[in-house]
Amino acid sequence: MSRVVHKFTRRVPQWEPRVTPVRLDEATPAQLDALKVTPSNTRVSAYVLTLAHDVESLAVRSPLFNAIMYDEGGMSRAERELGAIAASMVNRCIYCAAVHADRHAKLENSTEITDRLFAQGADAELSPRDAAIFTFARKLSEAPPEAGPEDMSALRDAGLTDAEILDLTLSTALFGWANRLMHVLGDPVRPEGTA
Amino acid sequence: MSLFEMPTLMAGVTETGGFGAAVKARSNIFDMTQAAEEAVLRPDECGAFPHDMRAALAARIAAQSGDRVLAEHHAKAAGAMAPLSDPTQDGTASHPVLIAFVDKAANATKDIAAEDITRLQSAGVGDADIVRLCELVAFVAYQLRVVAGLRLMQGGKT
Numbered sequence: 001m002s003r004v005v006h007k008f009t010r011r012v013p014q015w016e017p018r019v020t021p022v023r024l025d026e027a028t029p030a031q032l033d034a035l036k037v038t039p040s041n042t043r044v045s046a047y048v049l050t051l052a053h054d055v056e057s058l059a060v061r062s063p064l065f066n067a068i069m070y071d072e073g074g075m076s077r078a079e080r081e082l083g084a085i086a087a088s089m090v091n092r093c094i095y096c097a098a099v100h101a102d103r104h105a106k107l108e109n110s111t112e113i114t115d116r117l118f119a120q121g122a123d124a125e126l127s128p129r130d131a132a133i134f135t136f137a138r139k140l141s142e143a144p145p146e147a148g149p150e151d152m153s154a155l156r157d158a159g160l161t162d163a164e165i166l167d168l169t170l171s172t173a174l175f176g177w178a179n180r181l182m183h184v185l186g187d188p189v190r191p192e193g194t195a
Numbered sequence: 196m197s198l199f200e201m202p203t204l205m206a207g208v209t210e211t212g213g214f215g216a217a218v219k220a221r222s223n224i225f226d227m228t229q230a231a232e233e234a235v236l237r238p239d240e241c242g243a244f245p246h247d248m249r250a251a252l253a254a255r256i257a258a259q260s261g262d263r264v265l266a267e268h269h270a271k272a273a274g275a276m277a278p279l280s281d282p283t284q285d286g287t288a289s290h291p292v293l294i295a296f297v298d299k300a301a302n303a304t305k306d307i308a309a310e311d312i313t314r315l316q317s318a319g320v321g322d323a324d325i326v327r328l329c330e331l332v333a334f335v336a337y338q339l340r341v342v343a344g345l346r347l348m349q350g351g352k353t
Contacts, residue, residue, distance in 0.1 A: 018312040019322035053326035054242075056234040057334070064227040073220060092305035143302040143336070144260035145343045152347045162213035162348065166221060169344030173337045180333035184300050184307045185326065 021049035075167035086137030087175030247274035254280035
């Protein structure tokens with residue numbers, strides 16, 4: 001048995017689908033082909049097998065995801081993760097928030113920022129640059145999006161270039177997509193008996 | 196017309212300005228975004244959701260976010276499904292469970308729970324179609340935030 005995780009955490013839970021994933025031994029050639037282009041092709045996760053139900057979307061989304069989060073130039077990887085975390089907090093995608101807070105902490109070699117974000121949310125005390133990034137990403141993630149000219153000015157005042165702001169927009173928007181798959185199609189869980 | 200050829204979105208953008216150079220440097224991402232629109236809005240394998248219905252739902256989500264330009268972009272392909280693109284119509288007559296789910300997944304994502312998926316299943320929506328529907332809602336959520344950010348970068352409002 002497992003229980004659903006409801007609180008933000010950096011300790012990545014398991015993900016349990018609410019629909020039946022595609023069975024690998026029953027996958028069509030198109031599904032098998034798409035499964036190869038996923039970010040981790042060593043092991044096919046329940047999440048990816050779930051998304052394989054819509055193979056055309058899966059095939060285009062995986063390379064897009066990698067380009068937005070990992071292509072060189074522009075915004076640093078850690079700051080792109082802040083966009084992902086902000087979106088995941090707005091949409092309460094516990095799983096996505098955990099994965100990307102963990103990545104942020106590893107990239108920064110510090111848990112300080114994500115500790116504060118999970119404890120204080122929008123009120124977290126951050127450096128002016130991180131605060132401008134998190135506020136913009138958080139407001140862009142609301143539905144309807146609430147980011148406005150003042151948030152854009154704050155990014156520029158904090159020293160962000162056009163290339164960095166574009167990357168932040170893309171990583172934040174990307175998690176508007178990812179959250180609506182991960183949080184909607186499954187539950188973040190831990191086996192009973194674990195802390 | 197590609198989204199990124201929209202005159203209102205990319206008016207006056209040149210590759211020499213900071214914004215234009217930034218967009219050009221990420222042209223691969225914009226190409227892949229366009230490919231994603233094709234895959235999600237106009238897939239070969241539609242499941243229970245033909246192209247016109249997908250376009251209508253995309254237009255509905257864009258309209259709910261107040262993005263008239265993006266709503267019109269999608270509404271052009273809505274055909275007979277056009278009434279679903281109107282956010283003031285709740286789809287009670289034709290697709291009540293579907294529309295309730297789309298509205299909630301798009302606009303109150305954090306409140307989605309296991310029951311919302313069960314409700315779709317009980318209404319006869321298959322698991323593959325549930326995934327297709329989520330991809331549609333999720334892609335439009337991405338697209339409208341990219342557009343909103345691009346507008347703000349050019350000095351506009353969302």
